[in-house]
Amino acid sequence: MEAFWTGLGLGLSLIMAIGAQNAFVLRQGIRGEHLFWVCLTCALCDALLLTLGVYGAATLLARFPGLDHWMRLMGxxxxxxxxxxxLVAALRGGQVLNPAGQAQISLGKTLAVCLALTWLNPHVYLDTVVLVGAVSAQQTSKNAFLAGAIVASFTFFFGLGHGAKRLRGLLARPRAWQVLDGTMAFLMWGLAVSLVWPMAFE
Structure with missing residues (x-):
């Protein structure tokens, strides 16, 4: 269970970082358009990337044992x-969504944008291959770790989209983005320390 909770916590911390994909899901939630399919597409893509990261990284580490240190440092x-x-985004005033006044977009075009924001974002590969792969290599059960990370993805994307639909007024305020961005900055830094701390005692 420890590996499961580690995967869940890491998955949530990474996904919650404000970016183009999350802003798109929020926008769809605020607009109430194709929300289920957008959330499902994001979660399934994330699950595939996480699986590739965990087991792809395991294969590389078995072939190149010294790669673990480099993956931790890069992560x-x-x-x-x-x-x-x-943190810079928080200090600048957060990210403002402005979906009002935009014409409705078809499901096909919406999913095409969603896929592009997912697969054409280089940060996605750094997250899943470098960071998730490095952390998964330290777990006693990679299956449990992966399950936790996938649960985090489905929980977050559906919670984000449907939460945005219910909290339209609050999420349109810059202050909400400032708080979220600032929280994520410190969570990310804490994870960075946890990755390299064990290396100081080797």
Whole structure:
């Protein structure tokens, strides 16, 4: 169960970082358009990427044992940079969504945008291959770790989309984005320290 909760916590921390994909899901929730399919598409894509990251990283580490240290360092560096990006966004006033006045988009075009935001984002591969792969290599059960991360994806995307639909007024305020961005910055930095801390005692 420890590996499951680690995967769940890491999955939520990574997904909650404000980015183009999450902003798109929020926008669809606020607009109330094709929400189920957008959430499902994001969650399924994330599950596939997480699976590739966990088992692909395991194969690489078995072939190149020293790669574990480099993956941890790269993951920590990425988290530090991403945390800094979130903090800058918070200090600048957060991210404002403005879906009002936009024409309705078809389901096909909506899902095409959703897929592009997922698969064409280089941060997605850094998350799933470098960071998730590095952390999964330290777990006693990769299956439980992966299950936790996938549960986090489905829970977050559906919660985000349907939560946005119910909280339209609050989520349109810049202050809400400031709080979320600031929280994510410190969570990312904490994860970065946890990745490299064990290396200091090896």
């Amino acid at each position: 920590a560096l990425f988290l530090l940079l991403y945390g800094g990006r979130s």
